[in-house]
Amino acid sequence: MMSPVPGPDKKTKLLVYTIEECPACGQKTKRAFAVGDYVTKEAAKCSKCGNSTRVSLVYAEGQKPSG
Numbered sequence: 001m002m003s004p005v006p007g008p009d010k011k012t013k014l015l016v017y018t019i020e021e022c023p024a025c026g027q028k029t030k031r032a033f034a035v036g037d038y039v040t041k042e043a044a045k046c047s048k049c050g051n052s053t054r055v056s057l058v059y060a061e062g063q064k065p066s067g
């Protein structure tokens with residue numbers, strides 16, 4: 001499998017996350033990044049108020065070792 005995310009993955013595996021934010025109520029949802037995600041992209045319906053959310057942040061974080 002080719003990784004879509006370049007980075008120092010010799011030791012630490014980077015996982016990419018997408019934050020969806022509701023402009024109406026401020027609800028934030030963190031989910032795994034999906035290909036095609038970008039900041040300001042319209043995302044899923046808000047689970048609280050039903051308004052359309054938008055991607056507010058895409059970021060990578062190192063996977064912590066299990067334990």
Ligand SMILES: [Zn+2]
Binds near residue numbers: 026048051
């Ligand atoms: Zn909302």
